[in-house]
Amino acid sequence: MHFTANNYTVSVLLLMALTVFMIGVRVRKPLESNWLLFYWVLMTSLTFGRMAEAFDYRFVVMGLLAGLMLRFEFMNRTFTRLVMAIEMIAFIYVLLAGWSVLINS
Numbered sequence: 001m002h003f004t005a006n007n008y009t010v011s012v013l014l015l016m017a018l019t020v021f022m023i024g025v026r027v028r029k030p031l032e033s034n035w036l037l038f039y040w041v042l043m044t045s046l047t048f049g050r051m052a053e054a055f056d057y058r059f060v061v062m063g064l065l066a067g068l069m070l071r072f073e074f075m076n077r078t079f080t081r082l083v084m085a086i087e088m089i090a091f092i093y094v095l096l097a098g099w100s101v102l103i104n105s
Contacts, residue, residue, distance in 0.1 A: 004105045012054060015046065016098040023091050026084065031070045040064040043094065054101045055094065063090025 003009065022039045044064055047055045066087035073080065
């Protein structure tokens with residue numbers, strides 16, 4: 001149980017740091033922020049690039065769809081909060097799965 005630094009684990013570590021930053025952006029900034037779209041596109045490309053190694057694509061796609069729905073907001077306040085909660089679940093999954101990759105590498 002030790003950390004082996006290679007290209008993939010360092011990328012996952014940076015992605016985890018970016019995830020924490022994006023949670024702060026989602027909480028503090030307006031819903032129309034483009035940074036979250038950039039994050040989800042990056043996360044999706046990493047997931048589909050190395051499909052079997054770390055992240056379950058269903059959680060990543062769930063986060064991407066929630067981010068897109070929040071970016072192009074057309075919902076009432078209750079539904080917006082529900083979609084934000086779904087996106088937070090995806091963020092937490094990314095952090096936990098990334099931690100698992102770092103520990104098991």
